[in-house]
Amino acid sequence: MILAMTLLLAFQLAGEGLSRSLALPVPGPVIGMVAMTLCLVLSPRFLALMRPLCEGLLSHLSLLFVPAGVGVIGHLTALGAMGPGLALAIVVSTAVAIAVGALTFTAVAKLTGSEATDD
Template identity: 50%
Template structure:
């Protein structure tokens, strides 16, 4: 278990160092995840060894959202002051994201459809 957690944290650390050192506009954990994917493609047996640890981490992922919830509660004054604006922004951005997804789906479907013989 320690080896798997060490690998995950090492990949995240390398991702942070690379993105900050090179000034890339990519979050360090994303670069670390890309590195982990490359490592797992090069050593497929490693995936089976880290799977139990990763399964436990994913099963308890909701615990990682507790700090975000505490942050929201800690900033209730800002939420009450800007609540209506935040709700409008959330609703509009959600609708725009859904429309973009539908538009992308329709565009890909048109590009991949074959004409009937």
């Protein structure tokens, strides 16, 4: 399991190094994750090596949200003061995202000719 953890961190480090050295707009951990996913897909041996570590991390994933919850509780008064603005931002951004998604879907359907016909 130590080898698997070392490999996991090595992929993250390689992605970070690549992202910074090439000034890519993609975060290093994302590059490392894509590279590791390719290795997992292409190598059954690598998959077997990483499986126990990944299952262990995923089974305790909820613990990774504890620091965020503590931060929210620690700044509860500030969040309370900004509550109406945050609620409005969430509602408006959700509505805009749904509208843009629907418009994009409609535009792509028209461009590809797969628009439904009315009978």
